[in-house]
Amino acid sequence: EPEVTQTPSHQVTQMGQEVILRCVPISNHLYFYWYRQILGQKVEFLVSFYNNEISEKSEIFDDQFSVERPDGSNFTLKIRSTKLEDSAMYFCASRLRRDNQPQHFGDGTRLSIL
């Protein structure tokens, strides 16, 4: 069964540094998402991406965040200047276009900001 893959599984970065989290969605999926989960808290929506553009973003997704689908297979989340509060688990998800289809999640990237 095809899966969403995320790399790296764990990223440790100094505060203020840029970080790129990578995701390879399932190949025939058309909607892509990033979520984050701060330790002990719920999974929160960050951004959705469809037809090569952001379709919705949350209040969390400020100017420090950006997403890209550079080559038709990868889907990346970039944080320009990381803050301590960016430490969290980041999940990528994708889904088919058709109605009532669930999202499929990757294993997540644990981001630790020092």
Add this chain to the structure above:
Amino acid sequence: AQRVTQPEKLLSVFKGAPVELKCNYSYSGSPELFWYVQYSRQRLQLLLRHISRESIKGFTADLNKGETSFHLKKPFAQEEDSAMYYCALQTSGTYKYIFGTGTRLKVLA
């Protein structure tokens, strides 16, 4: 307001006992609801979606629009059911999820 509430952070039951994980939602549109399970820091895996009305691993969930609930039930809990369970509401338009805070189910031997 769009919201999903899972009132129990932790639910402990003995093996063979019935289990019910509660989920209530608030949504002005027609709700699409899902249950996801996360075993020991693994990925979120789809367990159930209300539209399919199926039973997976013995779990069922019925959408009750009157009570705005989508509780997850299993008549006889197994030790391998121990995991984190998340209820998710899919919104219209971008189909993003709004998650509940999750319930950790512990099935005791």
